[in-house]
Amino acid sequence: MRDVLVVGAGPAGAACAYWLADAGWDVVVVEKKQFPREKTCGDGLTPRSVRQLTDMGLAGALAGAHRYRGLRSCAYGMTIEMPWPRHPSFPDVGYVITRHDLDQLVAERAAKAGAELLQGTEAAEPLLADEPGDGPGQLPACTGALVVDRGTRRTRKIEARYVVVADGANSRFGRALGTRRDRDYPLGMALRGYFRSPRHDDEFIESHLDIRDASGSVVPGYGWVFPLGDGRVNAGVGLLSTDGRHKGVNTSHLMNAFVDFAPKSWGLSLASSCGPPTGGKLPMGLSVAPRVGPTTLAIGDASGAINPFNGEGIAYGYETGRLAAACLGRALSGQGSAALGDYERQVQDAYGLYYQVARDFVRMISHPKVMEVCVRTGMHSEGIMGTLLKIMGNLLRPDERGAAEIAYRALATAATVVPSW
Numbered sequence: 203m204r205d206v207l208v209v210g211a212g213p214a215g216a217a218c219a220y221w222l223a224d225a226g227w228d229v230v231v232v233e234k235k236q237f238p239r240e241k242t243c244g245d246g247l248t249p250r251s252v253r254q255l256t257d258m259g260l261a262g263a264l265a266g267a268h269r270y271r272g273l274r275s276c277a278y279g280m281t282i283e284m285p286w287p288r289h290p291s292f293p294d295v296g297y298v299i300t301r302h303d304l305d306q307l308v309a310e311r312a313a314k315a316g317a318e319l320l321q322g323t324e325a326a327e328p329l330l331a332d333e334p335g336d337g338p339g340q341l342p343a344c345t346g347a348l349v350v351d352r353g354t355r356r357t358r359k360i361e362a363r364y365v366v367v368a369d370g371a372n373s374r375f376g377r378a379l380g381t382r383r384d385r386d387y388p389l390g391m392a393l394r395g396y397f398r399s400p401r402h403d404d405e406f407i408e409s410h411l412d413i414r415d416a417s418g419s420v421v422p423g424y425g426w427v428f429p430l431g432d433g434r435v436n437a438g439v440g441l442l443s444t445d446g447r448h449k450g451v452n453t454s455h456l457m458n459a460f461v462d463f464a465p466k467s468w469g470l471s472l473a474s475s476c477g478p479p480t481g482g483k484l485p486m487g488l489s490v491a492p493r494v495g496p497t498t499l500a501i502g503d504a505s506g507a508i509n510p511f512n513g514e515g516i517a518y519g520y521e522t523g524r525l526a527a528a529c530l531g532r533a534l535s536g537q538g539s540a541a542l543g544d545y546e547r548q549v550q551d552a553y554g555l556y557y558q559v560a561r562d563f564v565r566m567i568s569h570p571k572v573m574e575v576c577v578r579t580g581m582h583s584e585g586i587m588g589t590l591l592k593i594m595g596n597l598l599r600p601d602e603r604g605a606a607e608i609a610y611r612a613l614a615t616a617a618t619v620v621p622s623w
């Protein structure tokens with residue numbers, strides 16, 4: 203019987219395994235793929251991710267990655283460059299690094315700290331206790347997983363006192379346990395591709411806030427170009443769907459339109475493309491629940507932890523993985539499954555209000571006209587955009603608390619009092 207079984211070794215699972223192993227617990231993490239492996243992503247690390255990687259002892263490993271200073275926002279012919287703000291808890295730099303390289307680094311770090319990393323091993327189904335557990339949540343008590351070695355096809359049981367669900371956006375293991383995504387919450391859909399680019403070492407990542415659908419209407423979402431520093435850029439489009447709206451928008455068409463529309467200096471074209479784009483879903487705003495069962499915790503995308511403001515999920519994978527590891531440590535130290543309930547409280551403390559504002563904001567900008575008014579309002583003021591960067595990157599200082607709500611209300615007011623441009 204192991205202390206903890208972690209299902210999935212992406213950012214969330216690998217970070218959770220690292221912090222558990224670092225604290226001396228017996229942790230096994232199963233990953234269905236072999237590292238290094240591709241993972242569809244924009245590959246952008248914000249200061250929040252850099253902080254977590256630094257805390258895991260990986261600052262040196264980032265030295266080979268492309269370091270950038272901030273965000274360049276473009277819309278309606280206007281451009282604003284915003285360096286990352288100064289913050290007492292976060293560095294003022296970000297990196298762009300492929301998930302092919304990044305996820306291997308973190309998984310190996312967890313293994314070096316003492317976690318057993320089983321690659322090419324899929325958790326096929328949860329093992330359920332005969333008796334329901336006496337802890338919090340409505341999930342059944344889980345005692346481990348039936349795992350399949352994808353090479354030999356051999357199956358075996360891994361039993362553990364606690365199980366962490368870190369299997370990403372589709373979370374089949376989580377669904378088998380009983381987690382569900384609330385369809386009333388916004389959902390992101392994004393597509394990305396790699397392109398050879400003369401501006402591969404640009405000092406800023408770039409976002410375009412006025413991407414359009416086939417009818418020429420601005421859609422809620424953004425196009426991005428993130429320089430990788432290795433001759434390539436990662437370019438893509440993300441779309442937010444709320445209340446079923448924008449479900450019909452074809453992201454492949456949106457991507458093609460963005461490749462045509464992006465500034466020619468990036469050199470995006472069919473000829474510079476390194477391969478067909480790939481896409482994925484972004485469960486956001488804590489849309490997946492329950493996150494706590496008598497013996498289980500869900501983290502990262504499997505808990506819908508992506509930030510609705512900007513589609514960032516790597517940092518929230520690392521952070522929820524770390525929070526989960528701390529709660530499991532207390533559970534294993536004698537507090538039992540009651541300590542798992544702390545995880546939900548800490549997640550709510552850390553993100554509850556912020557994500558509520560973010561969800562409202564997303565709902566508001568899903569009206570094309572409102573989106574346009576907000577973007578035009580913001581782009582006229584470096585002050586507003588600077589504040590927005592802090593809000594959207596979740597980089598407000600403690601003394602700036604409440605500013606998210608103030609800015610949201612200001613934008614909401616702007617959207618109602620300025621009917622059209």
Ligand SMILES: Cc1cc2nc3c(=O)[nH]c(=O)nc-3n(C[C@H](O)[C@H](O)[C@H](O)COP(=O)(O)OP(=O)(O)OC[C@H]3O[C@@H](n4cnc5c(N)ncnc54)[C@H](O)[C@@H]3O)c2cc1C
Nearest residue numbers: 210212213214234244245246325370392482502503515516
């Ligand atoms: C197009 C796109 C662009 C994005 N761009 C950014 C960005 O620039 N910056 C950012 O911060 N976020 C970005 N995101 C979000 C980010 O990719 C996710 O939030 C992040 O990967 C979540 O980490 P995770 O560990 O929860 O899940 P994942 O990264 O999905 O990891 C889950 C892991 O579990 C494994 N697994 C799944 N099922 C099983 C199983 N049954 N048994 C064993 N292993 C299993 C998978 O192979 C995978 O390795 C983007 C997402 C998309 C789709």
